[in-house]
Amino acid sequence: MMAIKRGSLYVVLILIALLLFFPIIYAFLVSFMSTKEVLMGHLIPKSFSLTNYIDAFQALPLLHSLINSMLVSIITTIGQIIVCSLAAYAFVFIEFRGRQFLFFLFVSTMMIPWEASIIPNFVTVQKLGWINHYAALTIPFFATAFGTFLLRQHFKTIPKELHEASRMAGLGHLTFFLKVVMPVSKTSLVTLGIYCFLTTWNSYLWPLLVTTDERSRTAQIGLRQLHAQENVTQWGVVMAGVVIVAIPTLLVLFLGQKHLQKGLMDGAVK
Amino acid sequence: MSEVELLSVSKLYGNKQPYIIKNLSVTIESGEFFVIVGPSGCGKSTLLRMIAGLEDISEGVLRIGGEMANHWSPSQRDISMVFQNYALYPHLNVRENIIFGLRVKKISHEEREKRLLEACEMLNLTDYLNRKPRELSGGQRQRVALARAIVSQSPICLMDEPLSNLDAKLRAHMRSEIRKIQRQFGTTMIYVTHDQVEAMTMGDRMMILNQGEIQQIGRPIDIYNHPANTFVASFIGSPQMNMCEAYYDGTSQELRINNDLKLTMALPKLKTSTYIIGLRPEYIHIPQPNNSNQTTVQVVINHVELLGNDTLFSFQVNDQQWTAKWNGQWLFEPGDKISIALDADAICVFDKGTRQLVHSSIKQDHDELQKGVLA
Amino acid sequence: MAMENPTSTGKVPSLNMPYRTFWEKTRPIQVAILFLLPSLILFSVFVFYPLFRTIYLSFFLTNQKGLPTVFVGFDNFIQLFQSADFLQSIEATFLFVLYTVPASVVISLFLALLANEKLKGIHFFRTIFASSLGVSVAAASVTWLFIFNPTMGVLNRMISFFGIPEINWLADPHWALLAVSITTIWLNLGFSFLIILGGLQNIDQSLYESSSIDGAGYFYQLRRITIPMLSPTLFFIMTVSLINAFQTFGQIDLLTGGGPGQTTNLMVYAIYKDAFVNFNFGKASAEVVILFLLILIVTLLQFKFVEKKVHYQ
Numbered sequence: 001m002m003a004i005k006r007g008s009l010y011v012v013l014i015l016i017a018l019l020l021f022f023p024i025i026y027a028f029l030v031s032f033m034s035t036k037e038v039l040m041g042h043l044i045p046k047s048f049s050l051t052n053y054i055d056a057f058q059a060l061p062l063l064h065s066l067i068n069s070m071l072v073s074i075i076t077t078i079g080q081i082i083v084c085s086l087a088a089y090a091f092v093f094i095e096f097r098g099r100q101f102l103f104f105l106f107v108s109t110m111m112i113p114w115e116a117s118i119i120p121n122f123v124t125v126q127k128l129g130w131i132n133h134y135a136a137l138t139i140p141f142f143a144t145a146f147g148t149f150l151l152r153q154h155f156k157t158i159p160k161e162l163h164e165a166s167r168m169a170g171l172g173h174l175t176f177f178l179k180v181v182m183p184v185s186k187t188s189l190v191t192l193g194i195y196c197f198l199t200t201w202n203s204y205l206w207p208l209l210v211t212t213d214e215r216s217r218t219a220q221i222g223l224r225q226l227h228a229q230e231n232v233t234q235w236g237v238v239m240a241g242v243v244i245v246a247i248p249t250l251l252v253l254f255l256g257q258k259h260l261q262k263g264l265m266d267g268a269v270k
Numbered sequence: 271m272s273e274v275e276l277l278s279v280s281k282l283y284g285n286k287q288p289y290i291i292k293n294l295s296v297t298i299e300s301g302e303f304f305v306i307v308g309p310s311g312c313g314k315s316t317l318l319r320m321i322a323g324l325e326d327i328s329e330g331v332l333r334i335g336g337e338m339a340n341h342w343s344p345s346q347r348d349i350s351m352v353f354q355n356y357a358l359y360p361h362l363n364v365r366e367n368i369i370f371g372l373r374v375k376k377i378s379h380e381e382r383e384k385r386l387l388e389a390c391e392m393l394n395l396t397d398y399l400n401r402k403p404r405e406l407s408g409g410q411r412q413r414v415a416l417a418r419a420i421v422s423q424s425p426i427c428l429m430d431e432p433l434s435n436l437d438a439k440l441r442a443h444m445r446s447e448i449r450k451i452q453r454q455f456g457t458t459m460i461y462v463t464h465d466q467v468e469a470m471t472m473g474d475r476m477m478i479l480n481q482g483e484i485q486q487i488g489r490p491i492d493i494y495n496h497p498a499n500t501f502v503a504s505f506i507g508s509p510q511m512n513m514c515e516a517y518y519d520g521t522s523q524e525l526r527i528n529n530d531l532k533l534t535m536a537l538p539k540l541k542t543s544t545y546i547i548g549l550r551p552e553y554i555h556i557p558q559p560n561n562s563n564q565t566t567v568q569v570v571i572n573h574v575e576l577l578g579n580d581t582l583f584s585f586q587v588n589d590q591q592w593t594a595k596w597n598g599q600w601l602f603e604p605g606d607k608i609s610i611a612l613d614a615d616a617i618c619v620f621d622k623g624t625r626q627l628v629h630s631s632i633k634q635d636h637d638e639l640q641k642g643v644l645a
Numbered sequence: 646m647a648m649e650n651p652t653s654t655g656k657v658p659s660l661n662m663p664y665r666t667f668w669e670k671t672r673p674i675q676v677a678i679l680f681l682l683p684s685l686i687l688f689s690v691f692v693f694y695p696l697f698r699t700i701y702l703s704f705f706l707t708n709q710k711g712l713p714t715v716f717v718g719f720d721n722f723i724q725l726f727q728s729a730d731f732l733q734s735i736e737a738t739f740l741f742v743l744y745t746v747p748a749s750v751v752i753s754l755f756l757a758l759l760a761n762e763k764l765k766g767i768h769f770f771r772t773i774f775a776s777s778l779g780v781s782v783a784a785a786s787v788t789w790l791f792i793f794n795p796t797m798g799v800l801n802r803m804i805s806f807f808g809i810p811e812i813n814w815l816a817d818p819h820w821a822l823l824a825v826s827i828t829t830i831w832l833n834l835g836f837s838f839l840i841i842l843g844g845l846q847n848i849d850q851s852l853y854e855s856s857s858i859d860g861a862g863y864f865y866q867l868r869r870i871t872i873p874m875l876s877p878t879l880f881f882i883m884t885v886s887l888i889n890a891f892q893t894f895g896q897i898d899l900l901t902g903g904g905p906g907q908t909t910n911l912m913v914y915a916i917y918k919d920a921f922v923n924f925n926f927g928k929a930s931a932e933v934v935i936l937f938l939l940i941l942i943v944t945l946l947q948f949k950f951v952e953k954k955v956h957y958q
Contacts, residue, residue, distance in 0.1 A: 006764065009759070009762060009764060010764070012759065013759060013760075013764075013767075013770050016756065016759065016774075017770055017773040017774070020756075020773060020774060020776070020777070020831075020834065021773050021776060023780075023785065023788045023789060023792060023831065024776060024780065024788075026788065026791075026792065026799060027784075027787075027788045027791075030791065038797055039797060041796075041797050041798075041799070041802050043799065082683075083683040083684055083687065084684070086680045086681070086683060086684070087680060087681050087683070087684040089680055090676075090677040090680035090681045094673050094676055094677040094680065095673055096673040096674040096676075096677040097674060098674070099677070102681065105688075106684070106688070109688055109692050109693075111940075111941065111944065112692055112696055112937070113888060113891070113892050113936075113937065113940060114892070115892050115894070115913050115916065115933070115936070116695075116696065116699060116933050116936065116937045117691065117692060117695030117696055117699060118695075118916075118920075118933075119695070119698075119699060119702065119711070119920050119926055119929055119930055119933065120694065120695035120698035120699055120702070121691055121695050122711075122920075122921070123711050124690065124691070124694075124695070139687070140687065140690075140691040142683065142687055143683065143684040143687035143688050143691075148684065173676050173680070177680075198778065198779065201781065202780075202781035202782060202783075204781070204782050204783055204894065204895035204898075205894045205895065205898075205913075205917070208898075209921060220781055220782070220783040220784075220895075221783075223781075223783045223784060223787060224783055224898075224899065227787050227790070227899065235791055235794075235797065238787060238791075239787075239788070239791065241787075242784045242787050242788055245781060245783065245784050246779065246780050246781065246784040249779040249780070249781065250776065250779040250780065251779075252779065253772075253775065253776065253778055253779030253835075254772055254776075254779070257771070257772055257775055257839070260778075260839060261775075261839045261840075261842060261843045262843060319854075322854075322858060323857075323858075324854050324857070324858075343857070343860075344854075344857045344858045344860075345857065345858060345859060345860025345861075346860075347858075349858060350858065351854075351855065351858050353851045353854070353855060355849070355851060357849065357851035357852050357854065357855040359852060359870065359873075359874075360874070361873040361874060361876075362873075370856065370859060370869075371856070371858075371859030371860070374856065374859045374860050374861045374865060375859065375860060422859070
């Protein structure tokens with residue numbers, strides 16, 4: 001009885017996993033095919049030659065765009081963690097008049113889609129002379145309601161006594177923040193970090209608008225160009241580009257999945 | 271019939287050692303209040319969950335009502351269970367929580383309402399029927415969990431530390447409440463606790479478990495008087511039994527604790543050797559003048575606790591800290607030197623190697639007196 | 646200390662007192678402002694100011710630099726609602742929401758229930774099920790572009806195996822929006838799955854044990870315990886998916902470019918074209934305002950009607 005149930009569960013799990021993972025596997029397989037193989041519609045490449053990957057790197061400054069994406073994602077992640085944790089700290093550990101109102105104001109920004117502010121933001125960034133600079137790709141994303149909210153939820157679980165004890169010991173807010181709150185909250189900082197890295201790496205519309213020259217493009221926009229250039233003929237090369245662009249985030253996801261699942265959940269519902 | 275029999279039951283996760291439960295056999299009679307007690311991690315909750323069908327039985331046989339029940343699903347076993355955290359459905363109100371199981375069993379509306387009303391009146395829940403669990407106090411939640419067990423009218427009820435989340439006063443109240451309900455319905459109750467007071471006061475019989483193995487089964491008072499080994503001796507009773515090593519000389523019939531403290535007593539079954547002896551705090555008495563039959567000794571008090579009606583004080587015996595319990599209020603100070611008398615008849619003697627009881631001669635306290643009062 | 650009473654000592658200059666007490670009194674808010682300052686500045690510049698600026702711009706005609714020139718009142722809005730293109734784009738957006746949101750939630754719930762079973766190696770399956778979270782819009786779109794390719798793509802090869810004639814997925818007005826929706830659902834699954842799985846694991850195990858003693862079966866437990874207990878999570882994921890669906894851009898840009906025949910010209914893509922291809926900021930701003938109001942209304946409606954069914958603990 002139990003064995004049959006378990007066996008059929010595995011069958012269902014494997015079938016669904018294959019179906020869901022198929023696009024990724026498919027991209028991976030096609031990335032090794034020659035143009036002829038692609039045209040014939042093969043599913044498995046004859047040999048795993050790296051020609052397409054070399055071509056992909058040669059067709060565009062793909063490497064450069066990968067470095068751009070990496071740097072932009074890392075800077076945004078660090079910036080967001082700093083800015084959001086500062087704000088979250090104020091909402092949890094400092095009692096001041098208007099705290100409720102300010103928090104409501106923060107949360108309400110979650111309701112405003114980024115797209116709704118994209119036109120003035122584009123003009124602002126232009127005026128600041130940030131077009132084609134990392135500043136345009138990173139600084140606007142340092143402050144997020146989501147990050148503040150997530151960290152606030154975690155900070156609230158830190159016992160008040162810890163704060164009181166540190167005040168008795170003469171610690172100021174900044175020392176308490178740096179020496180106690182941040183180390184204690186490592187897990188939720190990692191969660192936010194992973195989430196922020198993924199979303200920044202994968203963002204598309206904004207980088208498309210604020211980068212115009214090849215040297216400042218991110219990997220996503222690089223992919224768009226690769227596809228525009230090679231469209232009709234060189235599918236193998238395009239797929240090689242897809243695999244290259246997807247690998248860093250897939251790795252981050254696989255390594256940080258447990259964190260992400262638990263941390264996001266806490267932020268979302270509690 | 272609703273007795274529960276365990277025959278050589280064992281539990282281990284995977285095929286790996288160690289055993290969570292090891293070769294355990296016991297029969298719990300129909301209508302009996304049976305308490306399983308032991309320190310945390312002794313396997314008592316696992317055992318209960320095996321009886322409930324929530325954990326597989328790795329080896330051995332479980333019989334319920336005389337029938338082999340190892341592979342019955344939890345619902346087939348016709349039991350009710352009260353969980354330590356109560357397991358109330360947070361999205362359902364008290365009424366729905368209580369009749370959840372009855373709905374599952376497709377019991378008619380009239381019958382459901384009847385049982386609900388009955389249980390709620392018994393437990394004073396009638397005013398809270400429309401509240402959600404989070405709007406209730408700890409004690410009220412506990413009673414909802416209890417009501418859920420009652421309305422199921424299952425002949426067997428399992429409880430897993432149901433009182434551990436309540437404060438001391440409420441706990442004392444619920445102890446008698448649960449006992450009353452169990453008597454009223456004649457339920458077979460299997461009750462897990464780590465609290466030896468609950469075990470002593472509630473159970474018809476109790477089983478003491480340590481590291482997955484039975485230490486002793488019996489009536490609470492018998493276990494108290496004749497603990498099967500040093501583990502039981504120190505686990506049951508508060509403050510715990512005083513223990514230390516002593517040398518028994520068979521020829522002089524003398525039990526020598528140290529050079530100052532020797533008890534003359536005949537223990538014909540024992541060889542000359544070193545044993546562990548135990549003596550409960552209440553058997554250390556105030557020396558009575560003109561009584562030559564007592565063993566008195568001078569001790570230096572190092573700690574005093576005045577409880578109001580009793581006084582506890584501690585002193586050193588060899589390398590052990592002993593405690594005595596005297597009736598009334600004694601204003602001792604640490605450092606005071608006093609005389610005490612040991613009741614030799616109340617001494618338990620354990621084998622030093624096996625730690626098993628080899629001698630105890632306590633008769634049930636005031637056996638004779640009690641008869642007089644009852645008449 | 647400043648606590649001394651000036652009337653009794655007379656030594657403390659009375660002028661100093663109110664200033665000091667005010668400083669002392671507002672001390673927490675000063676510290677708080679310091680901590681909040683970075684967020685406040687960034688929100689002001691990149692969220693609040695643009696919101697009002699967009700509304701402002703929507704009442705103007707704008708020049709090539711995006712600066713307002715002539716105040717036209719509601720003309721931009723009136724023109725939009727008279728334009729068949731824009732109405733088509735609203736319709737497409739709503740259809741897209743309808744295709745993607747319920748499907749994403751239902752499928753990820755199903756996946757999460759499967760992946761919540763206690764089996765050996767379940768972590769591997771969880772990772773696979775979550776994997777689309779690690780794939781960017783661009784990478785996913787390009788991949789699906791090839792899958793949908795009418796001659797070389799695997800999808801048409803598969804359906805031709807069953808004897809169904811080739812479908813020109815992305816160029817056929819009947820199929821294009823559906824094809825984009827499938828891509829989007831696949832992209833959504835990873836995130837929704839992770840969140841719902843987290844929600845499932847937060848449910849107290851003893852509730853299931855207690856009900857299994859009562860004899861409740863799998864589906865009874867699903868209906869009476871799992872779904873109600875999970876409802877806050879499901880509501881959260883629905884809201885997030887809804888807002889995301891309204892903001893879809895990358896898939897359209899890469900898969901269809903809004904075509905064929907405007908059938909996939911979702912609102913954000915239309916906004917992008919009007920603002921950054923045609924440089925008509927006034928019209929685009931009016932579109933943004935409408936999009937924002939639509940999101941607001943739909944979200945509020947959802948809160949009003951769906952949230953009632955949500956059981957918070």
